[in-house]
Amino acid sequence: MSQRKLKERLSGGGLVLLGTLLAQTFLALLFAPAAIAAGNAPAVSINTEDQTSEGVAPPGLPPPPSDPRDLEGSWYPFTAPGSGPKGPPPGNAGGSNLPGVKAAKSIFDNDENSPYSVELCNTPPLFLGTMGVAIVQSKRTLVVANEEAGDYRVIALGGTHPKHFVANRKGDSVGHWDGNTLVIDAIGFTLQDGSPSDAHVTERIYKDQNNTRLNDLVDVFYPSTGRHESRDTTYRWRPDLRVSEEVCEEGYAAFAIKNGKLVITE
Amino acid sequence: MKQFRVLLAALAVSLPAGFGHADDHSGFNGVWHLAAKQNALVTSTGTAPPLIVAKGTTDDTDRCLPNGIPRLFLRGTPFRITVGSTMVGEFFETDHAFRLIYLDTPHYDAIAPAYLGQAVGKWDGDTLDIDVNQFNEVTWLDNTGLPHSDKLHLTERLSLDRAGKLHDLITIADPTDYKAPWQTELTFTRSAQTTLAEHYCLKEKGLL
Numbered sequence: 520m521s522q523r524k525l526k527e528r529l530s531g532g533g534l535v536l537l538g539t540l541l542a543q544t545f546l547a548l549l550f551a552p553a554a555i556a557a558g559n560a561p562a563v564s565i566n567t568e569d570q571t572s573e574g575v576a577p578p579g580l581p582p583p584p585s586d587p588r589d590l591e592g593s594w595y596p597f598t599a600p601g602s603g604p605k606g607p608p609p610g611n612a613g614g615s616n617l618p619g620v621k622a623a624k625s626i627f628d629n630d631e632n633s634p635y636s637v638e639l640c641n642t643p644p645l646f647l648g649t650m651g652v653a654i655v656q657s658k659r660t661l662v663v664a665n666e667e668a669g670d671y672r673v674i675a676l677g678g679t680h681p682k683h684f685v686a687n688r689k690g691d692s693v694g695h696w697d698g699n700t701l702v703i704d705a706i707g708f709t710l711q712d713g714s715p716s717d718a719h720v721t722e723r724i725y726k727d728q729n730n731t732r733l734n735d736l737v738d739v740f741y742p743s744t745g746r747h748e749s750r751d752t753t754y755r756w757r758p759d760l761r762v763s764e765e766v767c768e769e770g771y772a773a774f775a776i777k778n779g780k781l782v783i784t785e
Numbered sequence: 786m787k788q789f790r791v792l793l794a795a796l797a798v799s800l801p802a803g804f805g806h807a808d809d810h811s812g813f814n815g816v817w818h819l820a821a822k823q824n825a826l827v828t829s830t831g832t833a834p835p836l837i838v839a840k841g842t843t844d845d846t847d848r849c850l851p852n853g854i855p856r857l858f859l860r861g862t863p864f865r866i867t868v869g870s871t872m873v874g875e876f877f878e879t880d881h882a883f884r885l886i887y888l889d890t891p892h893y894d895a896i897a898p899a900y901l902g903q904a905v906g907k908w909d910g911d912t913l914d915i916d917v918n919q920f921n922e923v924t925w926l927d928n929t930g931l932p933h934s935d936k937l938h939l940t941e942r943l944s945l946d947r948a949g950k951l952h953d954l955i956t957i958a959d960p961t962d963y964k965a966p967w968q969t970e971l972t973f974t975r976s977a978q979t980t981l982a983e984h985y986c987l988k989e990k991g992l993l
Contacts, residue, residue, distance in 0.1 A: 584870075591869045653885055655867045655874035657814050662867050662874055662883075670881045671874075673865065673980070687983045762885065764899040768849040768987060 571595040571755050572650055583730040583756045587699035590724065591656040593761060594733050594754035596649060646722060647735045647752060653762040661694060661701070669765040674703055686715050700725040717743045731756040810868045810908065812945050816981065817973040818863040820950060824928040826855070826957075826969045834957070835964035840930035845923055849986035851880050851900040853924025854917065854939065855955055855971065860928075862984070863976040873906060873913060878981040886915055895919045898935055915941040926957065934961035950974055 573595050583592060650667035661674045674692040684691050690708040694701050705720040723736045733754040740747050828834060846852055852860060862878040873886040886906040895903050898921035906915040917939040926933055942954040951973040958966035 589870070591871055653872065653874075655869040655872050655885070657867050657869060658809075658811065660814065660865075660867050662865070662876060664874065664876075664883045664885060671876050671883045673876065681980075685982075688985075689983060691980075761887065761893060761903075763895070764901065766851055766900065768851070 571597055571757065573757065573760055576755055576757060577759060580756070581758055583726075583758075585730065587726050587730060588696060588701070589656065590654045590661065590701065590726065590733065593651060593653050593757050594647070595651045595757045595760060596647075597753050597755060646720075646737050646750065647724070647733075647754065649752075650765075651757070651760060651762045652754070664762055666762045666765055669767060680704075680706060690718075690720070697723075717741055810911065810913070812949075813866050813868050813873070813913070813943070813951070816863050816865050816976040816978055817951055818976045818978075819858060819861065820972040820974045822861060823859055823971070826859075826927040826931060829954075829968045829970055834931060834967050834969075836931065836962065837964050838932060838962050841925050841932045842930060844925070844930070846986075849990065850923060851882060853900050853920070853926070854884065854902060855953070855969075856925055856927055857882060857901075858953070858971050858973075863978050863981060865981060876981065878984050880986065881984055886913070892916070892918060897921075900924055902937070902939065909942075911944060913941075913943040915939075915943060917941070932962055933957075933959050936961045 647663060648665040648667045650665075652666065653664040655662045655664065659676050659678075661676055662671055663674070664671045670689075672689055672692060674694045676694050676696075678693045680691050680693055684707050686707045686709045688709055690705045692703050692705040694703040696702070701724045703720070703722040703724070705722065706718075708716040708718050708720075710716050719740045719742065721738045721740070724733065726733050733756070735752045735754070737750045737752075738747060739749070826834065857864070857877050857879055860877075860879040864875055864877040867874045867876070871888055873888065875884040875886070877883065882901065884901050884904055886904040888905070889907050890905055892903055892905055898919050900921060900923060902917040902920040904915055904917045906913050908914075918937070920933065920935055920937045922933060922935045922937075924933070925931055936959055938958045940956045940958075942952075944952050944954075946952060953971045953973070954968060955971065956966055956968050957963065
C-alpha cells in the first residue's frame with residue numbers, strides 16, 4: 520500500500536473515531552441530568568398497581584412457578600383503583616335472605632360479599648375470595664383455602680359431576696384445562712336457607728404477567744330466569760404471606776342471630 | 786412368557802392402593818378417617834399422658850369454637866389430604882377447617898396464636914415431618930379434656946404402611962401442662978366417602 524493511501528485510510532478511520540467520540544459526548548451531556556437525578560432517587564419505587572388487600576408486594580419475592588398450569592401458592596386480591604374487584608355483580612338482590620322478601624335469590628347472596636352472609640357465619644367460598652387464598656394443587660385435585668370464610672373448596676380436575684349428588688352450600692366443582700386456562704364448572708348449590716338454587720357457575724382462572732397475576736372470571740347463569748351475573752377479580756402472587764386463620768364463630772361465642780333476632784348466649 | 790406376564794399382572798394388582806410413588810407422595814392424597822373410634826389420646830406405651838394440671842371441663846366446641854389439633858382427627862369425621870409441590874393441605878369435614886403445611890420453609894411470625902397452630906414440614910423419604918407451634922390455649926388435645934398451653938409444640942411423622950394405612954406419630958411437648966414430652970400414634974384408613982359433607986356448627990346447633 521502506498522504511503523498516500525495509508526494516510527487516506529488512517530485519516531478516514533480517524534474521522535470515524537472522532538465522530539464516535541463526539542456522539543458519545545453529546546449523548547452523555549444530554550442524559551447527565553437524569554442520571555444525576557436517578558442517583559438521588561429512592562432505592563425502591565412503589566408501583567401502586569401492586570396494591571393488594573395486604574399492602575404493596577415487596578421487592579425481591581421468589582419467582583412463581585414457570586408452568587402456567589401450576590396455580591399453587593398464596594394469592595391476594597388487588598385493591599388499587601381500577602385493578603381490584605369490580606364490586607357486587609349487577610342484579611345482586613343483597614337483601615333477599617331477609618324473611619318475607621320474594622325477590623329471585625341470587626347465588627351471590629351465599630358469598631361473603633353479601634351484607635348478611637358474614638353475619639350468619641356459615642358462608643362457604645363459592646369462588647376465590649376477597650381476602651387471601653391459598654391454592655394446593657395435586658395432579659387430580661385443586662383445593663382453594665379461603666382466608667375470609669375460613670373454609671375451602673375442592674375442585675376435581677378432569678372429573679365429572681357425580682350422578683347422585685346431594686346439593687349443599689358449596690356445590691360440586693369440576694375443572695378441566697382449556698389451554699392454560701382452568702375452566703371450572705360448578706352446580707348443585709343450595710342457598711343459606713337450604714332451598715336449592717339452579718345456579719350454574721362457570722369460572723375461568725388463568726395466570727399472566729409472568730405468572731405473578733391470577734385472574735378469576737366468574738359467570739353465574741340461572742336457567743330458570745335466563746339471567747347472568749358476573750364477577751372478575753385479579754390476584755397477586757404473594758409467597759411472603761400465608762393465609763391466616765379466620766374464625767367467624769368467635770364472634771358468635773357471646774351472641775347469635777336466631778330467627779332474625781339477636782340472642783345473647785352467655 | 787405368558788406365565789411371566791401373568792405374574793407381573795398379579796404383582797401389580799397386589800400392590801396396596803395407598804402405596805404411592807416415592808417421588809411425588811401421591812399415595813397420601815385422598816379422603817381418610819380414623820381406623821377405629823377413639824376419644825382419648827394415650828401414650829405409645831398405653832399409659833395416660835403425664836399431665837400436671839387438671840383436665841378441662843368446659844368444652845368450647847359446644848359453642849362452636851374450633852377443635853384444634855390433634856382433636857380434629859378424633860371427631861369421627863373424614864378429612865382430605867392434598868399433596869402439592871410447596872404445601873400439603875389437610876381439609877376437615879368438621880368445622881370446615883383446614884391446615885396448610887408449608888414445605889421446606891421456616892416458621893413465620895403469626896399475627897396471633899392460632900387454634901390449629903402454624904405448621905411447616907419436609908419430606909424425609911416417604912415420611913412427612915411436620916413441626917407445629919404458635920397455638921393458642923383454647924382447644925383440647927382430645928375429646929376427654931386433655932388441655933394444653935400456648936407453649937405447645939407438636940412434631941408429627943406422617944407415613945404410609947404397605948397395607949395402605951396412614952400413621953401419624955405425634956410428639957407432644959408442653960412444659961407448662963405436662964411433665965415431659967410424650968408420644969401418641971393415630972392410624973387412619975381410606976374413607977368410603979370421596980367428598981366431604983358440609984358442617985356448619987352454628988346452624989346445626991340451631992343458633993342460626
